[in-house]
Amino acid sequence: MTNDDLPLTDRQDLRTSADAVLSRLVGAPAGTARLREDQWRAIEALVADRRRALVVQRTGWGKSAVYFVATALLRERGAGPTVIVSPLLALMRNQVDAAARAGIRARTINSSNTEEWDTIQREVSAGEVDVLLVSPERLNNPDFRDRVLPELAAATGLLVVDEAHCISDWGHDFRPDYRRLRTMLADLPPGVPVLATTATANARVTADVAEQLGTGGGTDALVLRGPLDRESLSLGVLRLPDAAHRMAWLAEHLDELPGSGIVYTLTVAAAEEVTAFLRQSGHAVASYTGKTENADREQAEEDLLANRVKALVATSALGMGFDKPDLGFVVHLGSPSSPIAYYQQVGRAGRGVAHAEVLLLPGKEDQAIWEYFASIAFPPEEQVRRTLDVLAYAERPLSLPALEPLVELRRSRLETMLKVLDVDGAVRRVQGGWISTGVPWVYDTERYAWVAKQRAAEQQAMRDYVTTTDCRMEFLRRQLDDEGAAPCGRCDNCAKPRFTDSVSPAALAAAHGELARxxxxxxxxxxxxxxxxxxxxxxxxxxxxxxxxxxxxxxxxxxxxxxxxxxxxxxxxxxxxxxxxxxxxxxxxxxxxxxxxxxxxxxxxxxxxxxxxxxxxxxxxxxxxxxxxxxxxxxxxxxxxxxxxxxxxxxxxxxxxxxxxxxxxxxxxxxxxxxxxxxxxxxxxxxxxxxxxxxxxxxxxxxxxxxxxxxxxxxxxxxxxxxxxx
Missing domain, CATH: 3.40.50 (Rossmann fold)
Structure with missing residues (x-):
């Protein structure tokens, strides 16, 4: 269906209905909230035209409003449930709560609620669920892939791929489980709309995502790419001599930062150290890392949302999707390895307030930490071939514990490699483990070398961000290929710095004592x-x-x-x-x-x-x-x-x-x-x-x-x- 197929009056009625759903979603009186034109264009494409759309817009733009409003309108017209593929539990919990405000019944299937899966699947089959949020890892679970996914694809009224940059291995946060979406897209009935959203994709990643989702090339896709400036954010960098100075500065100045916020660290150990020190210094903070238990994560999120803590001290486990509109600051103790990842994380702040502080306190150890994470990238060809040979000669499926002794790869790296090979068709995950498909596989040396080169360029860009005397927001926007990038007038280079690097002797002594422990x-x-x-x-x-x-x-x-x-x-x-x-x-x-x-x-x-x-x-x-x-x-x-x-x-x-x-x-x-x-x-x-x-x-x-x-x-x-x- 094209724009000409639906009469103008019907489109006007659709717009009125869409604004009414938005009012419920944001808790505003009926008829007082109104979608922005670019949000409406995306909803119109999905609901009226049943098209595929790729939305690349800044954090806080309102991407979730697009798919929740579209869901309500499609459900009113008899469509099946919306399936949202979402990468993190924090994002899922936020979205379930947001959906409820609009009268949308949302459920989630992820690793933290396995005991509820059968009940949820029955509710979906009975038409009692409007939105089903699914973690990408579920897409490659054999039982889910073979039993649930075909039925779900046949019934889906709208497919949403949130944080879609994870699909692209050209991007900063590639996740091979996302590639399984190709299967679901291929199984969708004709006319089912698809929405892909992200805030962190440069031109190369955007093109790659569009191609993989089938929203590029010769398709009738709508690509909405907007300016990435965040007018509420004031960016700054403080270059301090060592870790003790950084911790002391944070302990001494944390209360000067507006509202509550997030302090990011590069490692779990650093997050735990900083949390302990800030608590000893009298600050109400909580740790949030990949090792934090689910129940403790949920409590930490609730405490931050309710402003019961000044900050969460977090790793990238809190990198995407956590939605607190009045988040007043984001501080990084250590630089992320990519300016795109950095933009993603600082975008948590200032969504619903006029001003938020963003500070980067780089460390001398950053490069060593970057190198460690780079060392666990996709393995060399000989290790991949060895794994394929072992599977080819195996008489039965091999689980990860059974396969691990036969190849020189750690389990986490082995699992990631197998997921990539699965997407490429060379192996398949079945009940009991992994098998070889016998499909010929080519090691894309040129592509992997290019990705490694891109990683090195991103690291250099972060070093350049620290030392630049030009506008910091403009720098980040150019890294994301934002054609409208211009000086922001707010960062510490455009305006005067808002914070000094002063640290009292007492605070410094306390930090030295903590780090010397x-x-x-x-x-x-x-x-x-x-x-x-x-x-x-x-x-x-x-x-x-x-x-x-x-x-x-x-x-x-x-x-x-x-x-x-x-x-x-x-x-x-x-x-x-x-x-x-x-x-x-x-x-x-x-x-x-x-x-x-x-x-x-x-x-x-x-x-x-x-x-x-x-x-x-x-x-x-x-x-x-x-x-x-x-x-x-x-x-x-x-x-x-x-x-x-x-x-x-x-x-x-x-x-x-x-x-x-x-x-x-x-x-x-x-x-x-x-x-x-x-x-x-x-x-x-x-x-x-x-x-x-x-x-x-x-x-x-x-x-x-x-x-x-x-x-x-x-x-x-x-x-x-x-x-x-x-």
Missing amino acids: AGVEVEPRKMWPTGLPAVGVDLKGRIPAGEQASTGRALGRLSDIGWGNRLRPMLTPQASDGPAPDDVVQAVIGVLADWAKGPGGWASGQPDAPSRPAGVVTMASRTRPQLVRSLGTRVAEIGRLPLLGSLEYTDQVARVPRSNSAQRLKALHGALTVPPALAEALRAAGGPVLLVDDMTETGWTLAVAARMLRRAGAQEVLPLVLAVQG
Whole structure:
């Protein structure tokens, strides 16, 4: 149907009805709210013309109003339910509440409500649901894909793809599960409208999304791309000397920021550190990360919405979809790696207020964190081919735990790779695991190289954003290919800075004290990974209690902004080996003292506390032997403990892959030995031993070493390392 097919009077009536739905949606008196013309154009295309539309508009523009109003109008005309593919739980919860205000019955299917899925599916079949929000991961669940999705596609009245930039691997937030939308689009009956929305897509990503959704090329699609200026946002950058200055500044100036807001960090460890420090400084804040339990996330969201907290200290887990119109500020402790991702996150602020503050406090550690996340991108071709070969010769579907021992990839990276291969048709997820389809597959070297190059360019753009003397909003808009970009007149470069970099000595001392606090628990491995017999290692099930390591200690995490910043340069692959620095040794001794006196420590006086360590053992090291040996020697000297010796490598030593657990254990199996002199010393010591190493990433090296030491006579093994990776 085209614009000429529906009489003008009917379109006018449709517009009146649309404005009435909008009034209900925003809680305004009947007839007082009115859609903007660009919103109406999108709704008209969906409802009157049953077209496909791609909407690229700034955050706060009102994209959700478009699909909720369109849903109400389509349902009134007998259409089936709207299906919204939405990436994050925070966004889903916001949208269910918003739909209810407009009298729209919304339900959601995601990982947090599995017990409700059958009930929801029955409600959809009975016509009792107007909007079904589905996480993209559901689209590739075999049961959902094969049983629910075909029926849902046949009944859908409107398909909405929210945060559609996730479809494009040219973009900053590619998610392979989104590619499964191709299947659903192909199964939609003729005339079912489709709406794709995003606020963060440059021209290249926009074209890619349009192509993949079938809204580009020769189709009769409506593409609405608007200006991306956010007139309520005042952007600024504060370049402070170190992490302590940044934390102190935030603690001292947080109450000067308007309303309540979000403090973003780059890692979970940093979010937890900052949350703890701000609470100690008297601020009401909550942590929100990928490790936060669902119930705690919901409580944190509610507390921010109700202004019961000054801020959520969050990672990118809160990056999309959280809707608080009066959010007064967004502060970043550390730069995101992409200006597009940065624009996405700062767009949470100032949606319903005239003024909101946006501040970036970059850190020296940002580059190292960017490099870590880049290291888990799509694997090299030989690893992909190895996985395809394993599946091709398998006699049955292989689950991730079964497949993992056979390839050199960590589980999360393996799963992401398989999802891409699934979309490309080379593999398929079925009940019981993954199978090969036998379809030829080509590794797109040129495309992956271009994506890597684009990532590097985005990182440089963030460095340029920090140092630019031009308008910051104009800079971000140009990164998004916004043709109307012009100086904003509000940022710290266009107008004078609104905040100084001043930090009081007391606040700085408190921040230094917090960041200098050392000590992280190192949890021991208690179960061997599945599938070890398949790679020739005869270990499985629970590690016997008499062969386990005990809970250990690390000086810090490499991802935190306290000791992590000190340890990271020492422990990079490029770092030269050398004796442990004095400040590091003294901090380790402090960790030992706290460990001894703490709950369950050997000096705690508790009845079930272990005996005092009877000696020190150092780990074999090929990369940092001086560092490990000197650390063990100093700990033994200061603690007045005998240095019992060191584990050694055998002739069987092989490169230990930084991949999955089974492959690491395969490489470690038979690679270490307890020299006879060390075994004799362990038996003579007759007590627990400290096992000293430079760092632990997965815990498997410590687990293998502890098993060997305990079998050789150690009563208990207490790991002591400089750093935990992650």
